[in-house]
Amino acid sequence: MVIKLDLYKVFxxxxxxxxxxxxxKDLYLTQPAVSQAIMQLERELDTRLFNRTPKGVSLTNEGSLLFEYVNSAINLIDVGEEKILEFKNLTAGELKIGVGDTISKYFLLPCLEAFHNRYPNIKFYIVNGTTVELCSILKSGEVDIAICNLPIDDPTLELRPCFDIQDTFVYGEKFKKIFSKPLSFQELVKLPLIFLEPKSNSRKYVEDYMISKGIKISPEFELGSHDLLLEFAKINLGIACVTKEFSQEYLNKGLVYEVQLNEEIPKRNIGVCFLKSVPLSPASTKFVEIIENK
Structure with a gap:
């Protein structure tokens, strides 16, 4: 098995x-040694893994499938070795965190500051992405923990809700007359709506809730960031679906106004996610404690 692992690393x-x-060159081996390793692996698997051309090599379909699994496995092995080294009183090491831009800006920064003040020798590595993307890189071993919009339906992940958030709708000055009284969802969807893009977990949560009420949305704009939602609403391009806790600055300054609805969308959570099958490193454990005590 050790020999085959070496072959997979070369692969x-x-x-x-x-x-x-x-x-x-990267492996400090000779080119013939690398070629021999690949041929040995291809013989053992009875499958051609690379297309050879004068300009280089490319993965075959079978090679691409194998690479997806082997690369994840090797990443997890590397993570395991790193976690062992981190047991030295958190005097060295790296904490890899997956998080979305909005959560990072409005929720995570104070936690990063508190952790860094306590453990200044631990380096941060931050990866941005949507909730779906973060769950994928978490399972591949590229990050230790992810801070995500919940709910998430994945039995391989441990989910710890940390912070309640409220989805709501906001509008600009132009729409003030329309919202002189509370509106129903049926009335709201007749107006020009601004939502996050469909792959966003936040968008999916609100959309699924409205569908459960028999209401289908058809947004005028689908955007890639929460800040853009607020900016579009501010200049009267439509009614934006936003997270109330992340919109307080705009609301307090009167740049946008909150829609009064006949019923509220149920609250959801922001939470910490990590693999059930992989123990948290000491650095990750301490960081999760800071988040849970926030």
Whole structure:
């Protein structure tokens, strides 16, 4: 098994560099040794893994499938080795966190500051993405924990809700007359709506709730960031679906106004996610404690 693991490491390096010679240089091996390793792996699997051309190599379909699993496995092994080293009183190491831009800006920054003040030698590595993207890189071992919009339906992940949030709608000065009294969802969807893009977990939560009420939405605008939702609403381009807790600055300054609805969308959570099958490192454990005590 140890020998095959070495072969898989060579396989991943060749796949990423698309060159036997570049992989050999990175691995401090000769090019013939790398070629031999790949041929040995292909013989053992009875499958051609690379297309060879004068310009380099590329993965076959079978090679691409294998790479997806092997790369994740090697990443997890590397993470495991790193976690062992971190047991030295958090005097060195790295904390890899997956988080979305909005949660990072409005929720995570104070936690990062508190952790850094206590453990200044731990380096941060922050990866941004949507909730779906963060769950994927979490399971591949690229990050230790992810701070995500809940709910998430994934039995492989441990989910710890930390902070309640309220979805709401906001509008600009132009729409003030329309909202002189509370509106129903049926009345609201007749207006020009501004939502996050469909792959957003926040968008999906609100959309699923409205569908459960028999209401289908058809937004005028679908945007990639929460800040843009507020900006579009401010200049009267429509009614934006936003997170109330992340919109307080705009609301307090009177840049936008909150829609009064006949009923509220049920609250949801922001939470910490990590793999059930992989123990948290000491650094991750301490960071989760800071978030839960926020």
């Amino acid at each position: 991943c390096k060749v796949a990423k560099s698309e060159s036997f010679s570049k992989a050999a």
